[in-house]
Amino acid sequence: MSSITDQQRKLEALLFAATESLDLRTLLAYLSLEDDDHRGKIEEDLQVLQRHYEKRGVHLVNVAGKWAFRTAIDLSDLLERHKVVPRKLSRAALETLAIIAYHQPTTRAEIEEIRGVTTSKGTLDVLLETSWVRPRGRRMTPGRPVTYGTSEGFLEHFGFDSITELPGLSELKGAGLLDNNLPIGFNVPLPHDDMALQQDELPLEECDE
Amino acid sequence: MSSITDQQRKLEALLFAATESLDLRTLLAYLSLEDDDHRGKIEEDLQVLQRHYEKRGVHLVNVAGKWAFRTAIDLSDLLERHKVVPRKLSRAALETLAIIAYHQPTTRAEIEEIRGVTTSKGTLDVLLETSWVRPRGRRMTPGRPVTYGTSEGFLEHFGFDSITELPGLSELKGAGLLDNNLPIGFNVPLPHDDMALQQDELPLEECDE
């Protein structure tokens, strides 16, 4: 039996008990440890735990910069009965979600330009309701349209560590398909879901007067 | 790292994801194993797992024949995070506190008479919660109203050696806190917070029959 340190036990207990995934800062706070001095040590412990669990039925995963225990993916069949049948997204909603994920931050007009059709309010509402999509801010263009992006919930749900792990991202990027203009310019933007607003984004409230 | 069998992995995942404790029969059903042939094997596996977890932050426990993962009992403190939230007293509370400090021992009716408004129960509760105010006893008047006074905590918090250090009329005036056109009869009483009850006070319990 592998030995375990006191700190590792505590981390294990916290991550097991938590109802949501926990980031390093929260873990440090729960352990009443002042930030940066212990950061490295805790990270090390988390990796020890991760290695310990990697062959087991439960894994310690790091998603969206947060840690959580999850059942091993290869055992998904076994857990059939726990499956939450998600309300199936309509094709329009799925397409819109993909556009938001890959092109974020993006506005409704941009989504419509890519889909070649007007987006019904319902489609965006459904996505906001899944909480995978969030309004980010407002684009600094006439009309100050709201910009949309994905949330941490999106990363957690699809099991990505960061938005750059989106499948096929580099291929799409290489083909210039993530650029909103003709692939003449080579500056293809990468999607990013940073909390911080982009240069051309304003805070949401700004226009609410 | 201790090796783990496939069956053990499955048990781990099942018990982890389960929303309730699982008995042996249920576990066997989930694993699609016909009853009694595998019973012994599964029991053995559960014990292997139990041993594996006994030193860790999470335990595999068997309660009334049902199995479940639980965070280690000795770490239960960890799951209660204490958070201190600094709060400001409302004006009403501050005023009531001041009146209690100067006019103690005083009753709720007296506080209301001085403030000219009824005191909400919440205000006194908040003050009792600060532990700067304490119920002292009961006034020997009809209704036996509770008398309030300040505690040692009050002296400590506000940095007084004794309650007589509370500034009097001339100091308050000197500090510009009192209008100079004081009406006749405006005086600042001499408070006292002796532990001993006053002549007109009864012990708190007296009336509790």
Next chain:
Amino acid sequence: MDLMADKDKYQNDDDWEGQEQCLPKNASDSSFIVDIEGFEGPLDLMLALARTHKIDLTNISILFLAEQYLTFVDKARVLRLDIAADYLVMAAWLTYLKSRLLLPDDRDGEEELSGDELAARLAFRLKRLEAMRGAGQVLLEGKQLHNDFFPRGQPEGITVLRKSLYEADIYDLLTAYAAGRLRKVVSVVHPGHERRKVWSIKQARKQLEKIIGFDCDWAPIDSLLAGFLADPVESRTALAAAFGASLEMAHEGVIELRQDSPFNPLYLRRKGENE
């Protein structure tokens, strides 16, 4: 030109049969129904057509695609009049594109995009939509929480116990006390228990008439009122009322007043017949 070659190629295997769910089942069938509502906009329709006719979007086979689109919309228009405007706008644009692609480009130096550039732009838009559609599908097929991996079923949860720490300093306390007391004092009027004695002018006149003798000698007002001035509370009101009354009486010509200079004693006397 590559385009024409493509066109020929595709015309050869022009089969509409059983290709796409929303496309007409059989072009020659009289019960042919064009379900244009099954499409999410012109781009979607074009992608479906491209799939049906195996048009490779990476090649410039846009001209052929445009023709398919126009044919489709025309057929739809024959059968149904309520085709959404954006399909018609796209049709008009594709007709324009067709003419630009077929006619030799003699617009050198103009700012307008050439037919090939317009076609490339359309091809790009189609590819981009197709890519996003594929991406959505990949997301859907990927591992998802609660479907492929699961969180703990019975998390104990970490409870946060909030404890309030109240803050106040001595200044707050004193300010509150002073403000509270003063507010109360100002807001409450204490009616005195003893009613203050106030002389009315009428009352004072009555007294004066009694006191002022008929001897018509000048007498200082103080001495006349001496009996009432002993009480400090009463003296003020008596003096004030008497003064008022004396002015009234002087005005009526009942008495005369005399004061030698300011602040000197005020003398009164009855106006006698001896004048």
